[in-house]
Amino acid sequence: MAQARLAAEAIERAFPELTAELVPIVTRGDRILDRPLVEFGGKGAFISEFERALLEGRIDGAVHSAKDMPEELAKGLVIAAALPREDAGDVLVTVKGRPLPDGPFLVGTGSPRRQVQIGEMRNARCALLRGNIQTRLNKLREGEYDAILLAAAGLKRMGLLSDPEFSFERLPEKEFIPAGGQGIIAVESREHTEFSHVLAAINDPAAFRSLAAERLVLKRLGAGCTGAVGVYSYSENGSFHIKLMKGTESGILRREISGALEEYEALAAAVTEGLDHE
């Protein structure tokens, strides 16, 4: 809802004569909190009810965390806009005054991508953790875990990164690779509507390019959200860069590629060469 408000504000800034009405929709992904996402439809669990509302014309735009969007959208629907990317990285959260033990520590996360990367980077083992950000922080506070892993973007948007009760260690996104689309808010819409120019006006081209490249990589890997896959793309010094990681039986496979900005689709294809739907 906080995200929908950001999109609504962007629309009302660009078109002062318009009013964006917010329509709350609760999805299965929000309701089922005691099982890992992969067990009940993966990313689609957050999206399908929005898509139905779009196709039935009950809403004109659906605002999503881009990283929760499935590889394939329903027919006739497109990503019409991406808002400027918030911090794309992950954060290791601990309780202030409760430092990590010297030996192996227990990290709460349900994400295979985070599990394999933290296992490689630190002396950590992982246990399932779901629920909204506040629930996750509560479980950390109650001592169920030594640390938890969360997206910086979600913490920032909720104003939690300054919470004095917790310590936040930002993991560099070029090493601890985020989920495709992490930190980006995307607006999904019907392909051609009287509303398309409104969404085009709030689109951030750099975020849109990164999202397109990262979604292409995910699609070529056939990753869904069941695989341990991370992909992060960005432009720097006039070039476009893509980094990907994939957990395999023999460890983490990492690849990266750089090239011209406008070649982002070809770069996404090239960086996944030979990895397709393995």
Ligand SMILES: NCc1[nH]cc(CCC(=O)O)c1CC(=O)O
């Ligand atoms: N998986 C749930 C989810 N979807 C988007 C975010 C964070 C915000 C974002 O990436 O834009 C989160 C929380 C988290 O992973 O910590």
